Amino acid sequence: MKKIILLGYMGCGKSTVARELSKKLEIPFVDLDEFIEKKLGLSIKSIFAEKGEIYFRKLEHECFVELLNFTEPIVIGLGGGTPCYANNHELLKRDDVLSVYLKASIDTLVGRLSLNKNNRPLIANKNDEEMKEFIATHLFERSYYYNQAQYKIVVDEQTIAQTVEEILAILT
Template sequence: MSENLKQKPKKSRENIVLIGFMGVGKGTIARELSKELGRFTLDCDDLIESKENLKISEIFAKNGEEYFRNLEKDLAKFLSKNVKNAIISTGGGFAKVKKLNKIGKVIYLKSSFEAIINRLKNSENSDKKFAKRPLLRDLDKAKELHNARESLYESKADIIIDVENKTPQQISDEIIDKLSLEK
């Protein structure tokens, strides 16, 4: 068979794991991919909130960031052992977990800090979107965190998608194309 022939799209049962900075749109893209691929979507922050019966901001306030990161590690182990064929939207720091690629194909949704903040400010329920992200309370520190995490995201990613100035549909289509998946 000629190597020049384009590979036929495949149906994969491998999870799609979306990583990137908080507010970049991982949940929005997960829902778009879900519509296109007919897969269930899991949101890591929602799963942790459900397990703890607390909002993320309450977990941080009550138990601190280290406790929250340990919850993420436990969730990563659960996902890698028990979940297939899903689209998984992670929290901004979830990329720190070891063996992230054991969960599925890792897609980094990349954007500048300024574009993320503008996206959040211009969204419906803007106040709620900022309130649920405790690490965005100080934008100068958040920008430093964004810059520090960029190399982490890039090192963990199987695929990097620049999401700036693209619609969720365009981003979803690009992910599906790069993964050579069948809609």
Template sequence: MKIYLVGYMGSGKSTIGPLLAEVLSYKFIDFDTYITQKEGMSISEIFKNKGEIYFRKAESSYLQQLLEEESEQVVVALGGGTPCYGTNLQLLKDSDAQTVYLNWHFKTLAQRLWSAKEERPLIASMQSYEDLEDYVRKHLFERGFYYNQSDLVLKIEDQSPKDVLDSIQESLF
């Protein structure tokens, strides 16, 4: 089984992904790292030097590559915007991958992102916590249409990573 984790930035895809892969004895791929290796620069550098449009086109191309190349036993942590641009959602739906949406409340995501905002090109310039919270709320509203088409939608409030892993395993296997 191919499992693709989707959700907003800060939702724990890069934390849950390797843990899930380890429990299942699957390969793990962090999609942002995959893109970084292919492009030879960080996501922030791609945004800064080539722009978001270039990034989104490259992201779509690399997603298609990954869906075609990867074995059956893989967990992939997608970028927060990956399923929301171009034909990416349709690529995922047309594949044999299972998608899992890690669904957090916007206030929790804003709290998690505030301390690490400099590492996130889309929010690095936010000057106030209130602006970040408004941004996350708006984005989640816009992206909810895409995220909620996942095969499994996990509403997460205060569960531990182990509880999230258990929920994924119970639902998919």
């Protein structure tokens, strides 16, 4: 079985969908952000604060490659920015992976992220209005990279279960 990679902007549902998908497929789920946090013994927030974003992006690339080299099937939930740095988007096209972009609209993302932004250093200190502006610009800049995924699912009107079913349908 190919490794399954979920990608998309912060809050699009990568971790939530990946967790459910891994249960259905009975294969492990590895969240890249959590993998990095365990490796360094530091939260993503602390890595950004203490070592800076460039350091984080290099580490993120190394950890992504390390996960791709696992021999067993896994579901990988990427960080929101992973495809946009270090040519990681090229890795989404490999034959041994199935990559899926979970595409959420600006309004969906603002709605979800405003409730839970403290551990997301890029948006932690923005109010709702600033966040909307930031996400709109950021999504525009990032969409080229996200669209390098092999498949795309628009998640705005979907339940988590529906998104999981769509991915299972791609696999069959």
